[in-house]
Amino acid sequence: MSVENVSESESTIPIERSIQAELLLLLGQRPSHGYELIQRLNEADFKSGEADAATVYRNLRRMDKEGLIRSHWEVGESGPGRRLYKLTPQGEAALKVWTNYIAQQKAKLENFLQAYLQFEESLPEREDGVNLK
Numbered sequence: 344m345s346v347e348n349v350s351e352s353e354s355t356i357p358i359e360r361s362i363q364a365e366l367l368l369l370l371g372q373r374p375s376h377g378y379e380l381i382q383r384l385n386e387a388d389f390k391s392g393e394a395d396a397a398t399v400y401r402n403l404r405r406m407d408k409e410g411l412i413r414s415h416w417e418v419g420e421s422g423p424g425r426r427l428y429k430l431t432p433q434g435e436a437a438l439k440v441w442t443n444y445i446a447q448q449k450a451k452l453e454n455f456l457q458a459y460l461q462f463e464e465s466l467p468e469r470e471d472g473v474n475l476k
Contacts (some may be wrong), residue, residue, distance in 0.1 A: 364441035374429040
């Protein structure tokens, strides 16, 4: 998803693509190989459940095509070559857009919770003595 597409409307960001925000953040912290990214996703506090390798690599390929990240093969002295992923300036801009979107969603959720707490406080006690709060 390009920065232009994301910034047009917050509703254009499907929640299933939120892994892109997570990957952009991790790559902003440091360039990484795919396997390392999967491990870091699984260790991150913002991730629920195990990261699916196929989903991670599919998103990495998409993000590479969109110019949000760049990758190249690294050949080590032992073992097969590995692709190293790095954040681009366009990826940094997309990360900022994601951060703004997430902050907006957080504010909406906090507003909902506050409204619910006010509603809950207004609930009367039922006739059978059960408090609905």
